Amino acid sequence: MNSQPYSSTEKYVDTRFLAYRFYTETIEVSGMSALAFFEAGKASHKGKRMFWQNREKTFTLVGLGHAYTLSTTNQHGRFEDIQKDWQSLCKQIVNEEHSVQPILFGGFSFDPLNKQQSEWTGFPHAYFAVPSFQLIIKEDRAYVSIHLITREEETFREFEALRKERDKMIHAAQVSELASYNKPVVTEWQELKKEKYLDSVKKVTAIIQAKQAEKVVIARALKLKYEQALSPSSALYQITKEQPESFLFGLEAEHQFFFGATPERLVKVENRQAVSTCLAGSTPRGKTVEKDTELGEELMRDRKNRSEHQYVVAMISEVFKEHCAETFVPRKPSLMKIRDIQHLYTPVKGSLKIGSTLFDLVRDLHPTPALGGEPKQAALSLIRQYEPMNRGYYAAPIGWVDAQGNGEFAVAIRSALLNKKEAYLYAGGGIVEDSTPESEYNETWVKFRPMLRALGGQLRDES
Numbered sequence: 315m316n317s318q319p320y321s322s323t324e325k326y327v328d329t330r331f332l333a334y335r336f337y338t339e340t341i342e343v344s345g346m347s348a349l350a351f352f353e354a355g356k357a358s359h360k361g362k363r364m365f366w367q368n369r370e371k372t373f374t375l376v377g378l379g380h381a382y383t384l385s386t387t388n389q390h391g392r393f394e395d396i397q398k399d400w401q402s403l404c405k406q407i408v409n410e411e412h413s414v415q416p417i418l419f420g421g422f423s424f425d426p427l428n429k430q431q432s433e434w435t436g437f438p439h440a441y442f443a444v445p446s447f448q449l450i451i452k453e454d455r456a457y458v459s460i461h462l463i464t465r466e467e468e469t470f471r472e473f474e475a476l477r478k479e480r481d482k483m484i485h486a487a488q489v490s491e492l493a494s495y496n497k498p499v500v501t502e503w504q505e506l507k508k509e510k511y512l513d514s515v516k517k518v519t520a521i522i523q524a525k526q527a528e529k530v531v532i533a534r535a536l537k538l539k540y541e542q543a544l545s546p547s548s549a550l551y552q553i554t555k556e557q558p559e560s561f562l563f564g565l566e567a568e569h570q571f572f573f574g575a576t577p578e579r580l581v582k583v584e585n586r587q588a589v590s591t592c593l594a595g596s597t598p599r600g601k602t603v604e605k606d607t608e609l610g611e612e613l614m615r616d617r618k619n620r621s622e623h624q625y626v627v628a629m630i631s632e633v634f635k636e637h638c639a640e641t642f643v644p645r646k647p648s649l650m651k652i653r654d655i656q657h658l659y660t661p662v663k664g665s666l667k668i669g670s671t672l673f674d675l676v677r678d679l680h681p682t683p684a685l686g687g688e689p690k691q692a693a694l695s696l697i698r699q700y701e702p703m704n705r706g707y708y709a710a711p712i713g714w715v716d717a718q719g720n721g722e723f724a725v726a727i728r729s730a731l732l733n734k735k736e737a738y739l740y741a742g743g744g745i746v747e748d749s750t751p752e753s754e755y756n757e758t759w760v761k762f763r764p765m766l767r768a769l770g771g772q773l774r775d776e777s
Contacts, residue, residue: 331402333465337473340411340459343484348374349554350487351449352564353547355379358479364419364445365550365564366714368722369579373452375714377419377445378483381461384418384442389426392440393677396420403444403463404717414450414457418442421565421572421712421726424681424705428698433731433738434706436567447480458484495548497770502539510702512751518700523747529625530687530696533742534758535703538769544732546571552768559652560764561724563712572707574729575764577652580679580711582722583672588638588664590675593650593725594626594684594744595619595658598760610649610656622744623647623658625683629690630662633678638664654763672721676711684744685709685725706731708740730765739765 348367355363355378364377382403386395400418407416420442423434448459460476462469511534518530550564550573557575564573579591597613600606613619627643634641641664650659680686687693708731713723731738741761743754766772 331399331406334403334406334463335408335465335469336403336406336416337408337462337464337469338411338416338459339409339473339477340413340457342413343456343458344488345451345454345456346484346487347492348376348449348451349547349550350490350492351376351378351483352550353493354483354486354490355447356547359446361566361568362443363546363564363566364443365562365573366419367554367562369559369561369577371558374450375417375419376449377417377443377447379446381444381446382463383444384420384440385438386440387438389439392422392426393673396440396442397671397673400442400715406463407717411459414448414459415716415718415720416444416459416461417448417450417714417716417721418444419565419714421707422676422680422710423707424685424710425694425698427694428704430704432704432706433733433736434570434704436570437572437707441565441567446476447483493547493551495545495551497552497768498540498542498544498548500538500770501541503771504537506535506537507702508534512755514700514702515745515749515751515754518696518745519747519749521696522745522749527692527696528688528746529622529683530693530745531685531709531742532697532701532745532754533703533705533709533740536739536762536766538737538739538771540735540737540770543734544571544737544769546573546732549573549730549732549768553764556768557653557728557764560728563724563726565712569734571732572712572726572729573732574726575768576724576727576729577650577657578684578725578727580682580713580723580725581672581675583666583675584720586666588634588666588675590630590634590662590679592623592626592630592647592660592662592682592684593657594682595623595647596655596757596760599651599654599656606651606656610651613656613658614647614649618746618748619658620647622684622746623660625688627660627662629683629688630679633675634662634664636678637667637670637674639667640665655760671719672715672723676723680711681709682725685727685742687744705740709742728761728764730769737769739769
């Protein structure tokens, strides 16, 4: 393994970081629950925790505390700013590790130019952190790392204190019985701006029929209320149990917690090999095998859904051609079936060109036509004008990158924002020329279902 921090093709160094030293120490530990380690950090690091598990369940990350945070107010260069700052920070790593790399975890807002007020008070337009304590579980082995990023020359006492805290949290995670969380009880729920949503679908459909755009994704929100403050650990427990076939993520920002179970990878880079997921066009799961197969076959034949899917395939393929020396795209989609929904699915693969990075792909892929529309800028403008909310981090990139430039980002759909005794859930659909407000409204209920179930809500057909 190449232990050189970040890509050797990147020469940028920000002098702001030259005074820092980036110390790391990693130990291998016997197996333990990632969720137990997340909960063990509650007392000292509440508001500064993170969680990630890939869809294949071959890589799990838990971060506790903030050794360093990266953010930016640059609306038009936020991807570049985070990438440059991370590269500069990685060049200050003093003692390189070979078993695991330091990881930067976080996400971006969907659209920094959306000026509507929102519930996303804790989340800036770009929010990333290097955890003070990092648990990585991969290939059935578990590693806990300490990260200390400091200007101080004498760090012995501080590092010893971190070691003691690390050992205490490892012990708690290994010997404490994992809590069995009950689902919270919803006391009230509200469809936010429902009539405005239905009207926006109608108006956007007319605009598409007038050939001013090809497709625009319009989303809406639900608000749930509870008697007690919601628990991030409980929320992760529920989705881990109910949505194991999805990417699972959680990110705290002060008293808010954004989490989800998304089926959609935006992009992954490993050893300069990139892969993305084209996921667009959906239908519910059937209650029997026969009905499930019938619905899937109908989806494969459906003109609207196949057209919607092809927009995504074409756009992602173009981005990969720009940043990859060679690309591979299957000729036709297959079906991805998860608990509540089945999607049309096409993977796109490629080998990164010299000079291209994971953040370059994230920047150019976001938002895909599955979450924004086509053409991209026209769709974003229409979303700002007609969508009755500010998406915050919903449908935006969330994920991680390590010190070598490897990493993975997912699209933060099937997600919810916990805000003390409130939860906000989000769902949307692609509007095309034959869309109707009623059909799009009904489709959102299918997409609300995973988070609604995890947070104690219940649809009529589940009662």
